[in-house]
Amino acid sequence: MGFENTFYEITAILLLAVALGAVGIKLRQPLILTFITVGVLVGPSCLKLVKIDDIKLLAEMGVALLLFIVGLKLDIFMIRAIGPVALITGLGQVAFTSIFGFFIALALGIPIVDSIYIAVTLTFSSTIIIVKLLSDKKEIDSLHGRIIVGFLIVQDIIAIIIMIALSAFGAGGNGKESAIIGIVLVIGKGILLLGATWMIMKFVLPSILKQLARSQELLVLFSVTWAVLAAAACDRLGFSKEMGAFLAGVSLASTPYRDSIGSRLVSLRDFLLLFFFIELGSYLDLSLIGNEITNSAIFSLFVLVGNPLIVMVIMGVMGYRKRTGFLAGLAVAQISEFSLILASLGVSLGHISRNTMGLITIVGLVTIGLSSYMILYSTELYNFLAPLLSVFEKKTVPSRKLDTQRFEGTPLIDVIIFGLGNYGANIARKLLERKKHIVGVDFDPQALEYWRKQGVPVLYGDAEDPEILERLPVTRTRWVLGAMPDRQSNLSLLSVLKRYGFQGKIALGARNQQDADEFEKAGADLVLRPFVDAAEQAADSLTAATHTIPDKTRWHLKLKEVRLEADSLCCGKTIGEIPLRSETGASILAVSRGGKNYFDPEPAFRLFPGDRVALLGEEKSLELASEYFKRREPVERDEREEEEFTITAIEVPPDSSWVGQTLGGLNFRSDYGVTVIGIQREDQQINAPSAKEMIMAGDRLIIAGNKSSVERLSP
Incomplete structure (x- = not known):
């Protein structure tokens, strides 16, 4: 049964995908598994509705x-950072799985050649499925996400070499020589490919993108064309299409257009990937399952448990935390679509039997299905297994010692900032201007290098890693700020801090009102709304007096607007107290405040932070006036700020000298540096007592002040 018209065929597939997808969502099942099920149903094993070649092109475009989009997120600096761990982990996992898989197959009585194929097919994980799951979970940009992408690329390279070797082995005769020549050619072509990509990225793409960026539609079209062209070139050179598309993305990752391109391609990617998962399902020939249930169960357990274990061991030895190793390890708890293709090649070459093909098919179904759940519920799975995973974490790694020693002897930390992107970086600069002590946390090596050069203590890490708090001076920190762009990372940080018992304050940056409401509900002490704040300033700018004053006069004078920062020397002063005209030659024409304009303000008009001052003068005078308003009040860090501020209750005994005196008469503020904010008198509670309030025996005074000042009190 099938359709002669390809259009009708695609229509039937889409209808079935929507129907089963809706059922899957209702049952809280991963859509990937639902779409693979659609492929099984419409494939040769069941309804035989489709011919694989009809959807293959759409599937390859989606892949x-x-x-390509993954490559867009990985610039050169990130590749340098994750390169070593990706290479070592990828090679280590491939070696472990292939060697142990081979001996397990032999132990089960499987012939040597079949054992070789089984060992190889168990080695590789599905780059497409893993990347799609991580993208859906918004974890592709996390530390473990980037490491996963790195070692999956390593796996792809090894897969190509193995494919060449097995093909040559099947050719007989000169197979060994052909394999060696093929591998040498692969290495040579790989070097040539990387060199060509670098040259194009450096000298060709910048000028092309600058011209095409004038039209968003043309920019997106070029991006798709470039991804497909690179994929086709790699395929022609004997590499995988996936690798070519990935390199195309990397070549654009350092350009200012990457975010715009990525956001516009996501929907198209998701639609086309539907056909990949359907194609994958249609490859699964259920008639081959036969009597391989027992053996397939053993190999499935080996892949689901053994592969993650070796990744955790390798990453633990390299100094990564158990959480990062565990989450990265889940990515290899399956076999890939390449395994099924390789098994089909083995059958066609006469290397393996159809029973072995059936065994590999079952392992594919089981591991892809179960590992999808493991990745989707990775956080819950980690929280359950965390107590057992400490054995995979090396306790004496030099980098860890450096982490803990880095903050020894540092003063009280005002703010630890998680996320040093645009928002977090700007907050860091403002805090440094105010002489605050800060610490930064991010996993972008470029950002960390920048702040390290500024003398700011920084730490390479992931906000969702519970162990990262052990490497930070959180017991001596007032605030922790989550400035990450996504909601889940901020919520994870809040949860980790609460479980750790953090005693300071927690602030989170919200992108929208829904995020803000969720953060407040979760218990954040402060929710920052950068877009709301920016919108308010934008509205002030649009309604500022500068834009209502004619900017063309017969005199050679110009207008300029200056916004007063909170620490400007001019804040709190009247216009008459500011010698602006005598020092700069510029004049104040108007002041805008809260959407209201004050034209020709009087000398007694007082300036406040956030005011927008419209200046008139010659160009040189305006430059001097702008610099004048930027002068800042010298900030000297008050050592008393280093002390812990506390609120405590002190009981007044009957024989105290305070009894019968008023609060004002005792001069608590001037003599002791504390404030009485309340009095508990038997069943009566006096809030904000006046200076005339008389102290009585047995009163409990609620005192607020620095800890040392409070300790000096003796009633």
């Missing part, structure tokens, strides 16, 4: 776009 190319997926890897």
Whole structure:
């Protein structure tokens, strides 16, 4: 049964995908598994509705776009950072799985050649499925997400070499020589490919993108074309299409257009990937399952448990935390679509039996299905297994010692900032201007290097890693700020801090009102709304007096607007107290405040932070006036700020000298540096007592002040 018209065929597939997808969502099942099920249903094992070649092109386009978008997020600096761990982990996992898989197959009585194929097919994980799951969970940009992408690329390279070797082995005769020549050619072509990509990225793409960026539609079209062209070139050179699309994305990752391109391609990617998962399901020939249930169960357990274990061991030895190793390890708890293709090649070459093909098919179904759940519920799975995973974490790693020693002897930390992107970086600069002590946390090596050069203590890490707090001076920190762009990372940080018992305050940056409401509900002490604040300033700018004053006069004078920062020397002063005209030659024409304009303000008009001052003068005078308003009040860090501020209750005994005196008469503020904010008198509670309030025996005074000042009190 099938359709002669390809259009009708695609229509039927889409209808079935929507129907089963809706059922899957209702049952809280991963859509990937639902779409693979659609592929099984419409494939040769069941309804036989589709011919694989009809959807293959759409599937390959979807895969190319997926890897292209992943590449967009990985610039050169990030590749340098994750390169060593990706290479070592990828090679280590491949070696472990292939060697142990081979001996397990032999132990089960499987012939040597079949054992080799089984060992190889168990080695590789599905780059497409893993990347799609991580993208859906918004974890592709996390530390473990980037490491996963790195070692999956390593796996792809090894897969190509193995494919060449097995093909040559099947050719007989000169197979060994052909394999060696093929591998040498792969290495040579790989070097040539990387060199060509670098040259194009450096000298060709910048000028092309600058011209095409004038039209968003043309920019997106070029991006798709570039991804497909690179995929086709790699395929022609004997590499995978996925690798070509990935390199195309990396080549654009350092350009200012990457975010715009990525956001516009996501929907197209998701639609085309539907056909990849359907194609994958249609490859699964259930008639081959046969009597391999027992053996397939053993190999499935090996892949689901053994592969993650070796990744955790390798990453633990390299100094990564158990959480990062565990989450990265889940990515290899499955076999890939390449395994099924390789098994089909083995059958066609006469290397393996159809029973072995059936065994590999079952392992594919089981591991892809179960690992999808493991990745989707990775956080819950980690929280359950965390107590057992400490054995995979090396306790004497030099980098860890450096982390803990880095903050020894540092003063009280005002703010630890998680996320040093645009928002977090700007907050850091303002805090430094105010002489505050800060610490930064991010996993972008470029950002960390920048702040390290500024003398700011920084830490390479992931906000969702519970162990990262052990490497930070949180017991001596007033505020922790989550300035990450996504909601889940901020919520995870809040949860980790609460479980740790953090005693300071927690602030989170919200992108929208829904995020803000969720953060407040979760218990954040302060929710920052950068877009709301920016909108308020934008509204002030649009309604500022500068834009209502004619900017063309017969005199050679110009207008300029200056916004008063909170620490400007001019804040709190009247216009008459500011010698602006005598020092700069510029004049104040108007002041805008809260959407209201004050034209030709009087000398007694007082300036406040946030005011927008409209200046008139010659260009040189305006530059001097702008610098004048930027002068800041010298900030000297008050050592008393280093002390812990506390609120405590002190009981007044009957024989105290305070009894019968008023609060004002005792001069608590001037003599002791504390404030009485309340009095508990038997069942009566006096809030904000006046200076005339008389102290009585047995009163409990609620005192607020620095800890040392409170301790000096003796009633």
